[in-house]
Amino acid sequence: MIASRPARQSLRQIFLAPLVVGLLSTVGLVSALVGDGVWDGVSWLALLLPILLYTGFLLRPRRD
């Protein structure tokens, strides 16, 4: 369903998801510098997101 061809997308549509991932990555990169414990946990989760999305999209079974 996602790989099907939508109509021409606007720049906003194209960059919305990458922007969110980028912002969360920034949070992840900084938070482990700020403190230990919870800060490390936030960092792990935020930086794990792009890895999970990458493998998720590549392994997703096709639905058409």
Place this chain on the structure above:
Amino acid sequence: MNRVGGRIVISSTKPLRRWHWVHKWSSIVCTAFMLMLCITGLPLIFHHEIDDLLHEEVKASVVPEGTPQANLDRAVGNALAKFPGQVPHFLIWDRDEPDALLVSIGPTINANPVDNRLARVDVHTGAFLDSPDVTGRFTYIMLKLHTDMFAGLPGKLFLGVMGILFCVAVISGIVVYAPAMRKLKFGAYRSERPRIVRWLDVHNLAGILLVMWTLVVGFTGVINTWADLVLKAWQFGQLAEMTAQYKDRQIPAKLSSVQEAVDVARKTIPHMQAAFVAYPGSIFTSKSHYAVFMRGDTPVTSRLLKPTLIDAETGKLTDSRDMPWFVSALFLSQPLHFGDYGGMPLKVIWALLDIITIVILWTGLYLWLRRRKPRTGPAARRTAPSSPAGTSAVPS
């Protein structure tokens, strides 16, 4: 190129073509070196673990918590006893090995410290542990390849330029991502299509997901290549200022106690602990001073070292100042490059992101080669008509 297989590919406006050109050439020039850096960087993330696994070392004695540390003058003396006629340059308290003190020893105080030998001393008993020759180690070879390719400062600065090109490639990649995704949803992976399309999707997806990480690790790597220059700038700037009245003095014939120097530093900045001591005449201080570099105890403040200069003749404090901004920037760029500031999980994440970066480089290289020399024959005819809108992201 604005038509592939009868379908309009990109609006080939002039600025966009320029961005494609920038993405193509910045990538082509740096890709081989970036692949080398990613591959050598991968084991370096785990260099402590690898060294532990591959090399035996004498363990420091196990002591109950709160055991006082051995006198530093005695500890250094024990290390020097194994290196007759040589002199100490630095003392290092390794964050990852709190029970050992590292003494960096060279033939003379003017010798290049790159060739120094590191002696490990028990922090609590002051006993000499060992001084392994690390130069043949796997991690040492990886580190040399990664930092300067065994070519010294020129090699380092060259890799820095490659790093800048990599950052340019990432940023131009964001721009050319847009036309490629006009008709595709985020995360599109057309698994039923020919390899050139699949790898383009992988390249675009991984590239855009890792933008922040690749930019941060890339640029902090570039900053690290300037470390030698930053050190020089500090020496001729703040350090020269702090030690101006000692300018023409020679190294004292008899040095004051290093233990007392560290004690004075601890008294001066009681909320910090000693991380590093530079002996008078070594590259991190003047000829007349011990420089005791102090660190805090949070992830950030433990990186931001603060020097305390102790007169090595009288043992008295001369000055202590915060480092200038460009040295702090260097200090902070190091954890962000190494990924060693959030425990083992962060190291594993660093490794996974590094591997995905290798995928980006590899698929990018493939896409460029395929576009440059289109395959002829049946395979080409099969792929050509179906070359989709997305292939426009392959720089042409």
